[in-house]
Amino acid sequence: MRSIYGIESSTRSLAGERDQNCLVLASDGRRYVLKISNPSEPAEVVEFQTAALDHIARVSPNQPVPRVVRTLEGRTYGTATLAEGFQTCVRMLTYLDGIQIRETAPTAAQRRSMGTGLAALNRALHGFAHSGAAHDLLWNVATAHRLADKLDDIIDEKRRALAGLFMTRFASHVRPRLQSLRSQVIHNDYHLYNVLVAPEDPARIVGIIDFGDMVHAPLVGEVATAASFHMAGGPDPFEGPAQFVAAYHAALPLMDAEQEIVADLMATRHLITALISEWRAARYPENRAYIMRHNPAAWEALSQMADLSRAAARDRLLVGINTGVRQ
Numbered sequence: 157m158r159s160i161y162g163i164e165s166s167t168r169s170l171a172g173e174r175d176q177n178c179l180v181l182a183s184d185g186r187r188y189v190l191k192i193s194n195p196s197e198p199a200e201v202v203e204f205q206t207a208a209l210d211h212i213a214r215v216s217p218n219q220p221v222p223r224v225v226r227t228l229e230g231r232t233y234g235t236a237t238l239a240e241g242f243q244t245c246v247r248m249l250t251y252l253d254g255i256q257i258r259e260t261a262p263t264a265a266q267r268r269s270m271g272t273g274l275a276a277l278n279r280a281l282h283g284f285a286h287s288g289a290a291h292d293l294l295w296n297v298a299t300a301h302r303l304a305d306k307l308d309d310i311i312d313e314k315r316r317a318l319a320g321l322f323m324t325r326f327a328s329h330v331r332p333r334l335q336s337l338r339s340q341v342i343h344n345d346y347h348l349y350n351v352l353v354a355p356e357d358p359a360r361i362v363g364i365i366d367f368g369d370m371v372h373a374p375l376v377g378e379v380a381t382a383a384s385f386h387m388a389g390g391p392d393p394f395e396g397p398a399q400f401v402a403a404y405h406a407a408l409p410l411m412d413a414e415q416e417i418v419a420d421l422m423a424t425r426h427l428i429t430a431l432i433s434e435w436r437a438a439r440y441p442e443n444r445a446y447i448m449r450h451n452p453a454a455w456e457a458l459s460q461m462a463d464l465s466r467a468a469a470r471d472r473l474l475v476g477i478n479t480g481v482r483q
Contacts, residue, residue: 207288219277268399271401300424334374343378346381347382419473426457
């Protein structure tokens with residue numbers, strides 16, 4: 157830490173899927189997040205992620221996102237050698253205060269704030285381009301078809317059939333339409349773990365974190381991905397997502413063609429969550445608890461959507477748009 161950033165500090169490990177993350181407690185009282193990249197992560201992708209944060213800071217400085225801390229040499233990242241002998245990228249970001257939304261009681265006001273907040277973030281990212289944005293990412297709902305071979309790894313027969321149903325829906329009704337839709341760099345992981353709110357006002361967003369899943373992809377996939385995390389916790393699984401989508405639409409309107417498939421892509425996000433988490437938990441059992449944290453909710457959501465027609469799911473998700481009434 158001292159050799160790269162000139163900071164005297166202590167560190168504490170934080171959870172992470174691909175990167176090794178640490179909370180840095182500097183001797184002057186300031187806090188940072190240190191991200192040690194997986195050695196398999198190309199440097200171009202690291203550069204893409206840091207460049208995106210710098211872009212947001214320039215064009216929309218009020219966005220509550222981390223700032224990139226420069227190394228002693230003025231670079232956006234440094235390099236370090238791991239115990240195994242591999243070289244990897246090391247980045248440091250400013251630490252954002254706040255509590256994860258998942259730790260608060262969900263409310264309609266909170267969902268509307270999240271929808272409005274994501275629209276503002278997407279506006280800030282609009283026009284940003286980087287060669288690393290086209291990287292290969294399994295968590296891109298637009299490329300869910302690449303996970304079809306993971307269906308055979310689902311041991312439970314009913315769950316395998318359920319996943320197959322939604323994979324077929326994606327391949328038949330969604331994938332052929334994606335090329336014609338607007339695309340840009342998206343956060344792609346805007347959910348209850350990655351949005352921070354003020355402890356005294358759980359509807360006021362004070363932080364957006366974890367830009368590790370950013371990718372250039374259809375914008376509607378961003379909305380669907382974020383909406384999918386609001387299905388749990390209430391008697392009507394569409395109430396929360398509908399509130400979120402209505403608020404997003406009011407700030408950054410979805411086109412008709414995007415409205416047509418946003419519910420399909422919401423189901424697709426649950427599908428890839430189930431498939432990827434089952435596959436990765438088997439490969440990395442030591443990190444199973446973190447990997448599987450969204451798995452139960454994904455299967456529940458797929459079960460809830462299985463008996464609905466595509467049109468019925470679309471109409472329930474877009475009720476706040478179609479009626480002009482926020483729920």
